[in-house]
Amino acid sequence: MSSGLSRRTVLGAVGALAVLWLVAGLAFPDSWAGALLSIAASPSTHTAMLRLAVPIALAAIGGIFAEKSGVINIGIEGLLIVSAFSSIIVTFWLGSGGSTLALSHHWWGFAVGVLASTLFALIFAVVCIDFKADQIIAGLAVWLIALGLAPFASRIVFDSPNTAGVGRFQNVTVPILSEIPLLGYLLFDTPPQVYIMLGAAAAGWYLLNRTAFGRWVVASGENPKALDTAGVDVRRVRYAAVLLSGIFAGLGGAGFALGQLGTFAGGGETAIGGRGFIAIATYLFANYHPIGALGGSFLFAGLEAMQIQLQNLGYAVPTELIRTIPYATVIVVLVFVGKTQLPEAAGEPYDGDEE
């Protein structure tokens, strides 16, 4: 059914709809289209979008490396939870507002968050690469463990599944550049996790497409046997790629927690609320392109930002229903990109000793 629908067609259709919306909104400013347009055009929606994109974009870029190397990491949701929670709790323990060794406690929390996520990724790597576990089940286990561990630890420290508040990162304002119209407030007057996201997307693209390591990662997922024959250790490449997914997801989770949330709600689906799974849909849609994944994350974050704005402006919208829009979008996206070519050897453990 979807074979006739290429990405280009879909993007074209979306573009046409956007133009239609723009025209309708400008022509009838009092209509729904007009109201939505003014929300979409407001600077606060844009800044909210950039901040909400952080966990999705970074988790997606990490997921690209793991999956490209042949290890499907469905546990990145768990990695986001672990890094977000541990960054908050460490900042709380050290005392928010203070600093140690000339580094503010928020940054120490951030570092520990990334470390915790990387540690979880290491466990996942050992389980999948050396013990040849089913990657989907193991990834699911990582998610479920994180889902239990965060409220468990939170209850011990705070007597509640929700942590105390620790405040957020301050905006970093670049003088002069922040005065540039439009781009200034978006890119040069923004909290640090947004810079990290933009930098990581560029770094991820460079690493995957312009370095020998990137070529090994791709080969490890497409044809591990050939890579092995060429004298590169497939196991080490996959370990490195999965650890990278842990680092990127950790940057996303800790950045989101310390830069946006300032606290962590561990009840139910936790404050991460499925953003790791949205990230997976994002990189599939972007066909494993890090910059494309960044763009895709803007789509989902933009939807969320607009929903929040609608609520803030007091529109009588069915909140619960609107909240499902990003999830429904993921399904639509998956239906249209059903033909995404998974790496040839994705999901299979590589056993160089056999045969």
Add this chain to the structure above:
Amino acid sequence: MRDDLERLLERLVHASVLERLVISLAALVAAILVGGVLVFVSGAFASCRAGLDIAGVTFCYNPMQVYYELFLGSLGHPLEGGWSPMNYSLATTLRQTTLLIFAGLSVAVAFRAGLFNIGTQGQLVVGGLVTAVTVLFAAPYLPGGFVGTVLLVPLGVLAGALGGGFYGAIPGALKAYADANEVITTIMLNFIATGVTATLLSRWFQDPNSANPQTRAVPEYAEIPTLPGVGFSGRMDFSLLALGFAVALMIAIAWLLARTTFGYELRTTGIQPEAAAYGGVDEKRMTVASMTLSGALGGVAGAFWVLMQHGRWLENVPDLGFDGIAVSILAGNNPLGVGAAAFLFGVLDSGSSSINTSTDVPPELVGVLSGLLILFVAMPEFFRMIGRRFVDTDAAPARAAGGGADE
């Protein structure tokens, strides 16, 4: 051709049943050990008046006590005096067992067809609401009393199965006809189910006499009846009849998979899609059919949650669907194994409230334990490596060169 395949499948199953059992038990032990360490270590971060002092650090939690409460508390402390099998805690355990059999079967059926249905939770949420609404709608038109029970309970369960089945068919169709990965779509559909049912509830079905987000209560005679004369002390929300139905359904599903053409085609699609297609199975239709059946079982779980436990649908649905995944994986996706695994998770669920009341350890520990359990079940190679260290099997040449347990 078909006979050969059948024989091959049979042999595969018999050769692996024992191994699966050993691996599941080993995984349980491993999860308990790691969980015990976690409990002990996290005790150092808690504050308490009396604990175990080691080198100036006070460890507040005693893992042995936690597991004592978890495993024996959930049965009503059979080793202490005055125990009766009709106790409150055991009834809770069996109630959870009943619901988890349905949820576990739901995941297992999809698994056997080669599909990973993470959406049992959403199917349960949707099925439960459909059950409650159908029964509430139909009750005024039907007689009450015994006749009402006989008519309304099957109607409600059927409605739940239809609702859940429809909701399961969606990811099945998306997988079959648009190649959309069912793992992601079912997870998304879980979130969507929560949002849509909450909206439906607040718009139309909210109980006007309650501040809680919930529907009105179904008439008492529409709830699943308990066996006359068998009363669990103070527990009206568990019925042995329901447990009996769950076990019967479990046997029926096992029979369906093992002995019918449909079951055979479902299993071959799961193991060898190419061979199944060669044998004339329409893979796309089988994908939709197995996801529909899986969703229907999830919906039945929701129906029993409504008609047995609460007598109404509540917005706050427990994570039975996710536990169902753990149940199925632990059971090796074998329908008959689901019964035993569901009982174990019934113990964990019921034991978590026992932990909550009798110890200071957060009951969320149980979530961590089931995650660990899944992780260990997923890595049979780990246990084979350990096994090889102690038992010399001729079938195991030096494979340990690929990396050991010390990494």
